[in-house]
Amino acid sequence: MLRLLLVVAMAAVTAKVYDDPAANQILLFKDKTSGPISIMTTSAGAPIEYKEATVTLNERLIFNEYFMDSMTHLVRERIPERLVHAKAGGAFGYFELTHDISDICKAKVFNGAGKKTPIAARFSPVVVERGGIDTSRDARGFALKFYTEEGNFDIVGFSTPMYVYKDPLLFPTFVRAQKRNPATNLIDPNMLWDFLTLRPESLHMFLLVFGDRGVPDGYRHMPGFGIHTFQVVNKHGDIHFIRFHFRPDAGIKNLRSREAMKLAASDPDYATRDLYRAIGNGDFPSWTASIQVLSEDDVKHAGFDVFDVTRVLPLDKYPLRPFGRFVLNKNPVNYFAEIEQLAFNPANLVPGILGGPDKVFEARRLAYRDAQYYRLGANFINIPVNCPFKNKAFAYNRDGQPPVKDNQKDIPNYYPNSFNGPAPYKEKGKVELVEVYQDQPDNYGQARELYENEMTPEERTRLVENILYSLGPATKFLQDRAVKMFARIHPDLSERIWQGLQVNRTSIPYYSSWDD
Structure with missing residues (x-):
């Protein structure tokens, strides 16, 4: 029995x-x-005999091609990880256009309700290294690649509707302030709070990071935002401006601090595992895609900089217009080949979508391309997952580090030429990206609106506790500077943080007051 x-x-x-x-x-x-x-082979395709693959004792190593092939490859298996967004989950699926938006944008991917376009998605914490945890308190990357008939279109977005800074000059400072102290090799709260208190526009986003939305309950319940105000044009040459929103159809869900801490210990790959498991079981996650639409007149009379990535555009003034949904229904077959090498670039645009006129977008066009060159080589676009497979690329680029594919075969390799090489198309009434003047950021007002009107009393309490956990170990002059800065957002927030700091708790007991 x-x-x-x-x-x-x-x-x-x-x-x-x-x-x-x-x-x-x-x-x-x-x-x-x-x-x-199959019969096991070397990388060159030669079959490997059983003895070579099982023992090297008392044998000459240099003549064992299996040993030489595998050992020399092993020490070269790692490529440079991304400086930020190093760890990620990802999958593949399709985007379905539910509402035609050709009245504002001539891009074919957004024309013709019912059209489906293959996509790749990558979701990633910003700060943690490749081997870190999925449940860190952090913003997340929300990147989509549309494989359209006009080439690849990338939206390199975030899990928050706004970004950290307005001036791209701050990017190296922001990254280094969140990374490890160069002397101790430890994450240092003094560095983070030095940056946050010197650049108070960052607090608009960080109120979300320190609030309930700072740890999504897996990627399937995480929203995404394009953060930039994109300029688009229709077939008549009319200009509009849009912001992308992607809301999970399963609902937005987040983890409380204590639960996130437990998962960090028991399942550091929680979000990646949850996404893979759901897709593998046929529970395909989906998101509804919407846009906020502004006319040229709206931009001129907005009363604020609509291209400021540290701001949100008020929904009551610029309501959401649904236009599609995307579904993830295919897991990667090989993570390294399809997700680690998946390369995004805000410069991957298609006719009808001109990108954002703000300086952060302009800087990202350089930074993302340069990062891929460094990590993957000059021909990273030839890696299958990055290829514009819905149409054939005819570039004049040649040679360089593999993969070169067919290296454009026997086509002339310079332009202009007189020998029938690829030629550019001519667009009648071509529209250029607008040039905008951007003033200095000042977002205390939006941060105040978020604290006052979008957070419940319970959410405010948890926000204060999470800030105290991060700010508590920082040095006193940074704490004092933070309290003054929070006072400009809201006196209640400042007072509660000041009171919490007076308790003089160490970093560990902050966990004890977190919710179960």
Whole structure:
């Protein structure tokens, strides 16, 4: 009887494991193959004999090609990780246009209700390294690549509707302030709070980071935002400006601090696992895509800089206009090939979408391209996951670090030429990206609106606790500077943080007052 119960229990455990594609991927591979899929070979394709693959003792290593091939490759397997957004989950699927928006944008991907376009998505904490945790208190990247018939279109967005700074000159400072102290190699709250209190426009976004929305409950419940105000043009040459919003159809859900802390210890890959498992089980996550639309006249009479990425555009003034949804229904077959090498660039635009006229967008056009050159080489666009596979690319770029694919075969490699090489198209009434004047940022008002009218009393309490956990270990003059800065946002916020600092708690006890 005991043996029977044990067999039943083991069968139940096995069945539960098989319901989890993330935990059981390698067993599923075994089930769908009848035996070794092939004779083992070297990278050059030569078959490997059994003895070479199993023992090297008392043999000459340099003549064992399996040893030489695998050992020399092993020490070259890692490429430079991203400076930010190093860790990520990702998947593939399609975008379906539910509402034609050709009245404002001539891009073919957004013309013709019912049209489906293949997409790739990558979700990523900003600060943690590649081996870090998924449940850090942090903003998240929300990047989409549309493989359109006119080339690839990338939206390199965030989980927050606003960004940290208005002047791209601050990017190196912002990144380094959140990364490790160069002397101690530790995350240093003095560095972070020095930046935040010197650049108070950053507090608009960081109120969300320190609030309930700072730790999403997996990527399936995380919203996304384009953050920039994109300029678009229709076939008549009429100009409009839009901001992208992506809301998860399963609802926005977030983790409380204590739950996030527990998951950091028990399942540091929580969000990545949850996404893979859901897709593997056929529970395909989806997001509704909407835009806020502004005319040229709206921009002129807005009363504020609508291109300021540290601000949100008020929804009551510029309501959301739904135009589509995207579904993720395919997990990567090989993570490194398809997600780690997935390269985004805000400069990947298509006719009808001119990008953002703000300086942060302009700087990202340089920074993202340069980062991919550094990480993946000059021909990163030839890596399959980055190829514009819905149309063929005809560039004049040649040679360089592989992959070069067919290297454009025998096509002339310079332009202009007289020998029938690729030629540019001519656009009648071509519209240029507008030039805008941007003043200095000042977003205390929007941060005050967020604290006063968008947070419940309970959310404010948790916000204060999370700020205290981060600010508590910082040096006193930074604490004092932060209290003064918070007073400009709201006196209640400043007073509560000041009171919390007076308790003189150490960093660890801050956990004890967090919600269960």
